[in-house]
Amino acid sequence: xxxxxxxxxxxxxxxxxxxxxxxxxxxxxxxxxxxxxxxxxxxxxxxxxxxxxxxxxxxxxxxxxxxxxxxxxxxxxxxxxxxxxxxxxxxxxxxxxxxxxxxxxxxxxxxxxx
Amino acid sequence: xxxxxxxxxxxxxxxxxxxxxxxxxxxxxxxxxxxxxxxxxxxxxxxxxxxxxxxxxxxxxxxxxxxxxxxxxxxxxxxxxxxxxxxxxxxxxxxxxxxxxxxxxxxxx
Numbered sequence: 001x002x003x004x005x006x007x008x009x010x011x012x013x014x015x016x017x018x019x020x021x022x023x024x025x026x027x028x029x030x031x032x033x034x035x036x037x038x039x040x041x042x043x044x045x046x047x048x049x050x051x052x053x054x055x056x057x058x059x060x061x062x063x064x065x066x067x068x069x070x071x072x073x074x075x076x077x078x079x080x081x082x083x084x085x086x087x088x089x090x091x092x093x094x095x096x097x098x099x100x101x102x103x104x105x106x107x108x109x110x111x112x113x114x
Numbered sequence: 115x116x117x118x119x120x121x122x123x124x125x126x127x128x129x130x131x132x133x134x135x136x137x138x139x140x141x142x143x144x145x146x147x148x149x150x151x152x153x154x155x156x157x158x159x160x161x162x163x164x165x166x167x168x169x170x171x172x173x174x175x176x177x178x179x180x181x182x183x184x185x186x187x188x189x190x191x192x193x194x195x196x197x198x199x200x201x202x203x204x205x206x207x208x209x210x211x212x213x214x215x216x217x218x219x220x221x222x223x
Contacts, residue, residue: 033210042214042216043200045210045211045212045213048210056210058210092158100163101146101160101163101209101211102163103150103211104159105157106157107157
């Protein structure tokens with residue numbers, strides 16, 4: 001499958017813990033976006049990377065951080081987790097840095113904080 | 115700040131009936147708008163974009179700058195249209211997408 005892959009698919013952890021979500025973009029895509037989808041909420045933009053550099057920041061908490069590596073995969077780090085961080089986290093990739101507007105989404109990582 | 119509003123969380127129509135999914139936006143610049151769709155057990159994917167002025171799977175959407183709307187329409191709904199639909203606005207220097215909260219469309223037999 002040459003689409004966007006996200007791991008893990010499901011993750012259950014406790015408050016105060018730290019987790020890392022991983023995303024591999026489509027082959028050749030330079031941009032990676034992270035979105036959070038909480039219950040009854042739309043997709044909230046967190047952060048965008050383009051070719052290893054941070055391009056834009058949305059409503060990302062200071063407890064959250066991300067990076068994009070030279071091989072273009074990206075990781076989203078969530079620390080000091082709270083109950084309200086329970087959500088579906090989506091990664092999406094795009095060929096350029098805002099070209100066609102067609103984002104290719106992964107299946108998401110479902111985080112449950114107990 | 116930019117905002118996308120989809121006032122209907124849920125929408126049900128009968129097969130063969132017309133369907134309109136509403137989307138309103140707030141943005142001071144020149145908007146670029148999109149509709150994304152997520153079918154059951156599939157990934158979120160692009161349905162159409164306003165600049166293409168295309169019809170995809172019978173759906174069309176017209177940008178109305180006066181009413182700041184980008185409603186999605188289809189004259190005759192099909193059961194396979196049942197899905198979650200998201201309206202999105204591209205803005206900002208990095209041109210990231212801002213999504214609405216989505217409308218779950220159910221087409222009844």
